[in-house]
Amino acid sequence: MQFVKSKLPVVVTFGAAFIIVAQYYFNIPAWKTLAAEFLRWNVIIAAFALALGIGGIVKLHWGRISRRQPTAVYSAATLITLAIFLFVGLYETTRGKTYTWLYDFIYNPVAATSYATTFFFITSAAYRAFRIKNSYAAVLMISAILMMLQVGVFSVYLPVAPKIAAWVWNIPTTAGMRAVTIGAALSVVGNAFRVITGLERGHLGGGE
């Protein structure tokens, strides 16, 4: 039993990953077929995983309602909305008329607006954060302003502005981001390798 609880997940992780890595580098037709099958399985299991978040949220909000906390009414709003979407989504599928209405007039506006509020934050962030506290901050600010100058009105009165912005974008920005890309990719490779070899297993969940 101990093997099933703690060793098996590591064996499964490594086995699945090994087949995919091996067929990527070496031409072994049988492994290629197996890898394609594994990837298809991944897509299916990942679809189940989309619903995993429900457990925690229902528990959290149900707890608040049953303890009659002052925020219970909001928790009820979350659970009722979730129930409506789930019921309609499963009953008439995501292609149904009612579901599409829910999607277009509830989910779509709240999701879009929730991101649109960042418009305000970026305004105040620009106002507050771009103060020339040191030379790094100065470089950051100048580069941001040069990029902002490329749009519309400035190109009329300051025809050189879009050209400067294009230069800042094509040369130093792309060069700087390339180093960030390389650095990030190395971390990704390192993390993936540690997960595959079972040196890291936080994702498997703690406890027995």
Added chain:
Amino acid sequence: MIKKLSDIDVRWLYLIMVIFAIYPLLRPIGLPLPITDRARNSFAAIDALRPGDLVFFGIDYSPTQEAEMWPQTLAIGHHLAQRGVKMVMLNMIEGAYRYEERIRDFILSEYPNYQYGVNIIALPFTAGREAAFNSIVADLKGLYQVDLAGAALNTLPLWNEITGAGDFDMYVELADAPDWWLRPMSQVPGLKLWNGTVASGASTMAPLYQSGQMVGFIYGMAGAAEYEALVKKPGSAAAAMDTQSMGHALIILFVILGNIGYIVQRNAEAKAKGRK
């Protein structure tokens, strides 16, 4: 007085921004829109497609980024349809399927030469993101059995012509997330990659465009507006560009105000210290 400039209640800034955003929407100014070389080259890359070429059209953004991505989708949908290519649409992001439905219906109604199943197919949502793209690369036909509307794919003639991802000439991806589609799709030999994305994700993709890993790349509302101009189908992006200009001008003004206040305040503090 000037010191206060570094400490304005940000809600005043918000109010000013809102007013200056609404005004140009109601009273369009029609500021000029310079077209960048990047947009021209990206346009040329799609323009080089021949009628009958096979193109993947990926719609991968949720409603959170609709404002930037939907105008791009429309403009590029126009262009692909004008080129007469065969399209296979797909989506890998939760919530994106709605835009795939909309662009499918739009193309079918605007371009009578397009007939569903014959030269255009819309595939359903697939979870797994990067692994899902890898699954397409490994075995496209094995992954999908039904289309976006739930109909069996093997009844569609276009689907029966396709053997796998290697048959495609170009992958046009409209995505609000950076690079996870590129790693798998760049493994298909000979498949050209083309990307439209949000302005905030553009710097992540810039090195990949510079290196030639993508043949086309546009971003943001500006990218959509430029593309609308290039395909000669003015839309909502062009109309929104006045607001962009206003907003940028105001933000630059705020940065300057903040700095004036900051410098004055810092000098005053330095003087006060000196006196002690």
Added chain:
Amino acid sequence: MNAGVTVSFIVFALFVGVFYYSGARFKQTGKFSARKFEALGKMEEAIGRATEMGKPVHWSYGMGAFDAQYLAAFVLLEYAASLCAKYDTRMIVSIALPEVVPMTEEVIRKAYIEQGKLDTLHTEDVRFWGGSHNPAMIGTISREQVAGNFMIGSLFHESILSIEAAARYNAIQVMGTQNTHQLPFIAAGCDAIFIGAEMFAAAAQLEPTPVRVGSVWAADVLNVVFVGLMIIGALLVTAGNTSLKTLILK
């Protein structure tokens, strides 16, 4: 060997080789040293100032899915928690993912035990918010008027919300992420940041283990190799010879 992946395979093999070699060497010598990270000092400064002002500090991992960034964040959280325990300052943690709650409690408890301050630990300060993490986090920061604000992990647009909320109270802010789309905001809005891999290296510096040390060394060696290749390749291309450039794509 498949076509077009030979050099990729060599890179992979080099990475694995350096990883195991330097991990094993660390096991023998126990020595690891990396350059100083300004952000670690800033964290201590923030907690010190919070202590003086009698205000708490705030911590969040952001809303991104569980990945390796959390593992680095746990080590940095332990560092911050032990400073908080030492100075008797409260740290409030806002959490979006349920699975992270027990791990966070464990990390903080460990830090308090090591400082011998377990009796001062406020267990209710670890707060799980699920999907309502963002408004709850902003609300917490405002109500408690935090003097320090830390955010390390897989950050998305919540980073700018947190920065703007805490800036109203002049909090000292330290953040770190590998998500390139958020680095600009934390760079502009924070007093110090961990840029991508820096947080992994800082974690290895604070609490070296063979795995962490091996990872840092492997990335370091590859970075140096890449820069070397870039220089040689660019010089060759300048001289009209593209052989290295074509070779590396093989």
Added chain:
Amino acid sequence: MLNATTGTWLAAFLTLGLFSWMYKENPWFRLVEHIYVGAALGVLASQGYQSVMDIAWKPATQQGKTLLYVPLILGALLFSRWSKKYMWVSRSSMGFLVGTLSAVVMTGAIKAQLTAQVAATMMPLNSANNIIFFVITAAATMYFVFTLQAKWASPIMDLGKYGMMIAFGATFGNTVMSRISLFTGRLQFLLFQWLKLTPGGS
């Protein structure tokens, strides 16, 4: 009742509720935020269900692709995470998911983001632009070498940091564009679809 008119009014109510936070935190905002949490989860789960049906359940039950029962079972086991006692049951499914994803990410990243990027930096150093590009890339890559503490290296790393700050500043500037667009999108909805105004103008 579920027509476009009621929908538009409902959408406007939700949109304005979220924007009301900019003035002050208030119950309207909180209500909408909580509706968002419920709706977002509902959409995720419905889509997951739909996808399982399209990609696995129908092919398995109707077309005889019996091998697909394996992922269906592994996927169902994931839900044991909701129980503390049986959480371990989900670990192998999770391991499979993370193992396959890690494998594809790792192999893909080395080719697309390391070797291809290094090759693209091998550029002829015959123009100011190319030299600047090359120097910034190399210096900023050196910035991520943490164990190198030699004195000569620190100005190179500083230069790299400046290069990254330029990149971050430019990204910030670009993101301003993004954020204004998102807000404009909502304004277009409120002004044109809800209030039915029409753009006039010169």
